[in-house]
Amino acid sequence: TMSSAWGADVSHRGGEPGFIELKDEKLAMEDYSGNNMFNTLGNIAQYPACGLLVLDFNTGNLLQLAATAELEHKPDGRTLWLTIECSRLFRRVQNS
16 A cells, blocks of 8 residues: 555665775775665665664764665675765763
């Protein structure tokens, strides 16, 4: 139904430090075994507006990004490209 078509889809992406790279003024994430959460492929193709939340476990800070996503299909895999539209940094409040 139309009402169910407008829900949110939340999928975890993760990896070792550096799995998100800055290339050509865009963020790039390779799809690799273990992520395999690309049930969002259809959603991204139809509705490319997306968000990304980056957690810094060392500082407690959060980086919230609003972006437009593109998928690149290659013989050796897929890449998700994000063009950042807006960003917000939330710093952890230090207790004195």
